[in-house]
Amino acid sequence: MHPENSVAGGALPHPSDGYTIPHTHGPEEVPHTHPDPGVDPHEPLTTGPRALRVGIGGPVGSGKTALVAALCRALGDELRLAVVTNDIYTTEDADFLLRNGVLPADRVRAVETGCCPHTAIRDDISANLDAVEDLEASLGPLDLVLVESGGDNLTATFSKGLIDQQIFVVDVAGGDKVPRKGGPGVTTADLLVINKTDLAPMVGADLSVMDHDAKARRGDLPTVFLSLVEDRNATPVADWIRTLVATRVPAA
Amino acid sequence: MSGMSLATLLVLADGRLPSGGHAHSGGLEAQVSAGRVRDLDAVADFLRGKLATSGLVSAAFAAAACAHPSEWAALDQGLDSRTPSPALRKASRAQGRALLRAARAMWTMPLTGRDLHQPVALGVVAAAAGLGPAAAAVAAAHGTTSGAASAAVRLLGLDPYAVHGLLARLAPECDRIAADAAARADDPVDDLPAAGAPLLDIGAELHATWEVRLFAS
Ligand SMILES: Nc1nc2c(ncn2[C@@H]2O[C@H](COP(=O)(O)OP(=O)(O)O)[C@@H](O)[C@H]2O)c(=O)[nH]1
């Protein structure tokens, strides 16, 4: 047991911390256990640094699954990657990825979220962590795990306990006011993707207004415009991820 | 229960503990869809039935695992044989795994299997938290009703105050079941309660085949 390797919150008492064993229990005491301080109770981590985890959030229909498919197309040959989807009711998103053949079935896991897609990515991330760990256990070391949220509203963001970086996807079809409305997704995501720019003329959305509002909301955080029907490989997003993977300082 | 920290029990039994419960309806979704549960009275009957069957078994195994945490494997097997539905076994193990994950960040946990049945995990966690079998049992009984009750609010659009009124009325029953369970915490595994609810088993199996559902179980 190396204390510096223990995960957050899971640090064990260590003999050098003044932990004393053995000790005796009085007869009235409720039976209880004491861990052997020499034994690490944590499951062994897969060897090497764990995969970079990128969360993809945003309202329903903004193009999250289409973006995941594009990233699989763009990065599937250069990175060892896997995907976790969080459908609200079904396994629709996972099925879409499989149908479109962008990723083999053993690289996609669907998490069920019990009516609360935001809970599953923020307040109680256990099922998503299980899915990520199961993927790493069955596939071996990975470079990148994409976690697609079930799609909620502008307030749903990922917990840092689940992901390293998050992308928030909105679309121009929802109107050019969305960046101005803000919310934690728009203001704090590590990358804001404004998708479906091909539809802008049809809905009368002014991209320069969206760009201006996004900059005002986000300060120095990056924003990219995208049309997944025109750029099937989501080039600016794939490049952003490539940079993250390349410059990543592996988790201890 | 002398020397037990009540606040620790509250932390463990809090519905906001990130231990996977929010995705499960405790079998209610299947019964709602079958038309057996439509209103508050039916939810009350459902919860009472659940408490008397799977609640009793859960409380007994939580108490026993708390009293004898090192026997988690035998208890886990005992609960497996009391859970005929594969879908319910899966749901119970998923929630046990999630609870153990949360507990590792909260207390110093002994080594166990990774995905224990939820009541066994709960007992082991309660022991690690310094709680006794009676506390573990009451947390198990309470969890049996509270998870399904919150699913009832979401599935049926019931008045949340009315549902909590129901939970308050069921509390003495939870205490009674937990006390019974704790009194048997030292019984051999084979002698622990084995009450079953066939409709819950059947419902869970059907539910697992649906294409569209709100809850994982
Ligand atoms: N016109 C247009 N449609 C898109 C674009 N990206 C996604 N879509 C479509 O938008 C719909 C919703 O996309 P999806 O990826 O399922 O959204 P999600 O709910 O966020 O996962 C689908 O019909 C996509 O084909 C785009 O850039 N332009």
Ligand SMILES: [Mg+2]
């Ligand atoms: Mg989607």
